[in-house]
Amino acid sequence: MTDRPPVAPTTGPWRIATRRSHLAQVQAGHVGQALETATGRPYELVPMATTGDEHPDRALDAFDAKGLFVDRTRGAVLAGDCHLVVHSYKDLPTEAHPDLTIGGVPARVDPRDALVTRAGWRLADLPRDRQVVIGTSSPRRRAQIAKHRRDVLVQPIRGNIETRLGKVARGEVDGVVLALAGILRARPDVPGLTVVPLEHGEMLHAPAQGALALECRVDDAATRKALRKLDHEDTRSAVTAEREVLLQLQGGCTAPIGAHAEVRVGPTGEKRIELLGLLSDPSGTSLYRASHETGASEPHLLGRVMAATLLEAGGDRVLERLRAADGA
Template identity: 40%
Template sequence: MAQSGQVAEKITELTGRRVELVEITTYGDVSKEQLAQIGGTGVFVSALRDALLAGEVDLAVHSLKDLPTAQPEELVVAAMPPRVDPRDALVARDGLTFAQLPDGARVGTGSPRRMAQLASWARALGRETEIVPIRGNVDTRIGYVRSGELDAVVLAAAGLTRVGRIDEATELLDPHEILPAPGQGALAVECVAASAQLAVQLGKLDDPLTRLAVTAERTLLARLEAGCSAPVGALADFWVNEQDVTEMRLRGVVGTTDGSTQVQLSTTGSVPASADEATAQSILLGRDLADAMLAKGAAGLMGERAH
């Protein structure tokens, strides 16, 4: 609701159109099961898309990391607004960082990707850390720490930022340690493809660099044939030369949830000035990195694979 409200304000500012928020509860919102058990892919999205196709709403705002990589022909992602911080955030007791947590600390997350990388990081630190599966909104998750049930929880920094609670993070986790989910920190504004005029208006919210980065990350995810509940992390970023974006770096990781085995690789490529060529290069980077990861055995580390 917070991120939808922010998009609505921006639409009104740029187009003059008044936007009414329609609250839709998804299966992912109400299910108490872990994401890996309910499939992950599309559980936060399907109800919103059904409402779009039924004409009940004109547009939907998704967290891009929840969006399946296969795009329905009837719908179009008209805009990807500027991405906010893609990193994961730690909220720990006593202001601790992850490296400062004691041996045997209990850390909560509902994400297999975070479980895999946190367990691997703890192993590298020579420490036993219990990764506890949790679900719930920001209040619920941080409440586990405030009550003393858990020593820390890990959430998306973007989510904390959008609800005005980023100051409660005790550490923003370096992507060198924990790569975020593909598309994390970015939003997708989706409408019916036949609503061409609306799509053009929504396109005013689009940020080309966000779209390029997310395209590379989601291409990697699709090439791995992994859903958004798989233990896959990816992040694309850019090098800037005298205000011109000249190069993209794409990093990817796949690991077992116990942290025992991990495949982590990166690649770089130029960013052409032409938008079409830049998009093609983003897709190529995602495919090439995924192929390299598969050659290193990534497929066997993902467990459940969603096609």
């Protein structure tokens, strides 16, 4: 058996690893406050740069993005320097880490994407009498924009929320597509811009978007017990179904894959999960959608059924072409 460093101390403040970005620290601070309220122990944030943060100008699909934004924060927890790390759940690799566990999934914020422009346009309202430029580095968003508006030029764009919104304010691009949850949490101060949420029929969001994952060591019983107090059952079920779609399709960060699950109360009072799924090629030409529903206790099964449906509809050929292009 491999020797491991001891877990973080059970006394003193909760040490929470987080990325250095403003949004990441805001999210971690919310978790810290909730953890302090639930346990009576204070908290402190331990900000750090990840590999992804050190390449702010490169598109996500320009290099291997697996674990790009979680590597060093996870390392701090594995080393026993921190009790937990707060992730944007959508940034986590689909494969579970053998020495880490998701101890808590708080209730998520609105998972939809949003179009931010100076004029308050929706996708269908974007001008047609000139070249419109929308910024996003997400293959999923790019494909869905192309599906609705092939005349729109999509320009890769990276950086934090404030950086991307600043490009809109200065007229460098006509708009950007961002996660609405990030805007709601960070509350960026960029006047003159309008945020328009995009409904699921326009833009299906990334699996687990809007949710946070509170990750700790498997062998840290005290932290696991504390994080259970912050767990939101319906959110965990929904994001489990969404991420199962991603896992089964093996799409990683470069394949245009979207999923939205919602827990509802059925006619006889039982909980059900409704799941929407999307798989596309990067151009949006071959784009497949499906919906399924099952009992709330079977999120993994629901995700597997969705993935199989998308593959059978033609998504298998999309993934084969993507893998061939990547040299896989």
